[in-house]
Amino acid sequence: MRLAAVALSLILAPLLAAGGASAEMRGHGGPVRALAVAPAGDVAVSGSFDSRAIVWDLEREAAAQVLRLHDDAVNAVAILPDGGIVTGGADGRIAFWRQGEADPVRVESAHAAPIAGLSVxxxxxTLASAGWDGIVRLTPLPDGEARVLEGHAGQVNAVAFGPDGGLVxxxxDATLRIWGGEGEPxxxxxxPTPLNALAIAPDxxxxxxxADGVVRLLAADGALIAEIETQPLPIIALALSPDGTRLAAATIRGSVAIIDVAARDVLFTLVGPGLPVWSAAFARDGETLYTGGGDAMVRAWDARTGEPSSGPILEAAEDPLARxxxxxxAEVFRACAACHTLSASEGERAxxxxxxxxxxxxxxxQGYDYSPALVAMDIVWTPQTVAALFEHGPTAYTPGSKMPEQRILAAEDRRALVDFLAEATR
Known part of the structure; x- marks a missing residue:
């Protein structure tokens, strides 16, 4: 599965708790990749590897709308000042939605590769989008000619506007780029490390x-202010409280460091079941933090104390690989378990x-909606072809499929995987 900028591949799952915080809410059929809470605090939006976005009514703690358009994972979501919703997909498209309407009001083919981030x-x-095609795209709202910013050498994983309208x-490629006006370099x-996540405070x-697990704070001009060590694990999501005083840094192993921005120090660390946390967002008052992770739920945390807002941490879903x-x-297969089941009785996921x-x-x-490119291929799955898929990667071996890029470089791990599948999928 995909990991925004580290050479790992995984992906995860749902979903979202409500304003003051209580039980988890479920609805996606695949990993949750993105999360945004409206400034008013009554609505949230999540995006998932199941190619859907869900609009959540936080007062009712229920799904209000399911948005279907993208042909691949919804990696980024944003909420516009007028309440409109924007989704960005691994299909390179941006869709603009009005709440309550089934179809988008506007769709743009914005990038030639997955979209990894959005910012308004x-x-x-203006909407800024970050793409794995190496560009940042500026899309005028409500309409107009887009502008493309080039310079990154490889995937752009995050983009954010500052309070003055400046763009970062x-x-x-391990670079942070602070963009000037049109025509300015x-x-x-x-x-010193590939960058996955970005956030800008009100000041x-x-x-x-x-990838190195360090949060770096910089001034608006790019001057380094502080380096804050969290854990020696890749950071894959950042979220700032609305007042900019607290920063949540989420990792590939599921820990979330809560940082006092002024003190430049980790206050405490939220620890869940040990699966990656891919998305995080603060509630309007900054007292509740929502995290979406690989355990198929989003937890609500008290951002002041680090305690789960709904009481004791709920147990993760039963581990299907425990036996x-x-x-x-089986350990190699864990990277695939978020999207694939082993038995017909479990059905399909993403x-x-x-x-x-x-x-x-x-x-x-039967029952799965394959991409046309995959249906047209003449491949029969055998231990040899499955091993070849992970040796060469889906992009080379099954071009045009929905499967995210993933390779297993060690031959012994590929052999272990196919031996496991032969036993577990009979």
Missing amino acids: SPDGA SAGY ARVIQL GTIATGG FAGSRG GPTLAGIFGRRIGTA
């Missing part, structure tokens, strides 16, 4: 995090069930 300017006039982007700040302080404890192949996979022609599992 303070005046509500962060990329896999960007100020480039080289950092203009820039926070960024990446394979000690199997190296991807088709793998039950009976060996001997099955590609694109033929």
Whole structure:
């Protein structure tokens, strides 16, 4: 599965609790990649690897609307000042929605690769999008000719507007870029690690995090203010409280450091079931933090104390791989478990069930909506073809499929995986 800027591949799942905080809310059929809370605090939006976005009524703690358009994961969401919603997908498209309407009011083919981040300017006039095609795109609102900002060498993983309307982007090339006006060169700040996440405080302080687990705070001009060590784990999401005093830094292993921005120090660390946390957002009052992770739920936390807002931490869903404890192949498969089940009784998730996979022609599992490119391929799944898929990666081996890029470089791990699948999918 995808990881925004580290050379790992995973992805996760749902969903969202409500304003003051209580039980989790479920609804997605695949990993949740993005989360945004409206300034009024009554609505939230989540985006998922299941290619859908869900609008949540936080007062009722219920789904108010499901948005369907994208052909691939919804990696980024944003809420406009007028209450409109924007979704950005791995299909490179941006869709604009009005709450309560089933179809988008506008769709733009914005990027030639997955969109990883969205940000709305303070005046509500411009949408910035970060793409894995190496560009930042500025889309006028409500309409107009877009402008493209080039310079990153590789994936752009995050983008954010500052309080003065200035734009900052962060990329896999380990650079932070502070963009000037049209025709002006960007100020480039080289950092020591690939960057995954970005947030800007009301006073203009820039926070960024990446593969080395360090949160770096910079002034609006790019001058380094502080380096704050969280854990030696890749940071994959950042969220600032509305007043900019607290910063949440979420990691690939599920811990979330709550940082006092003024003190430049970690106050405490939220610890869940140990699965990645891909998205985080503060409530309007800054007292509740929502986190979406790989345990198929979003938890609400008291951002002042670090305690779960709904009482004791709920147990994670039963581990479907528990009966394979000690199997190296099962551990390799964990990266796939968010999207694929092993038995027909479990049904499908973001991807088709793998039950009976060996001997099955590609694109033929009943009930799953495959991409046309996959259906047209002449591949039968065998231990050899499955191993080849992960040796070369989906982009090369099954081009045009919805499967995110993932390779297993070690031959012994590929052998362990196919041996495991032969046993577990009979």
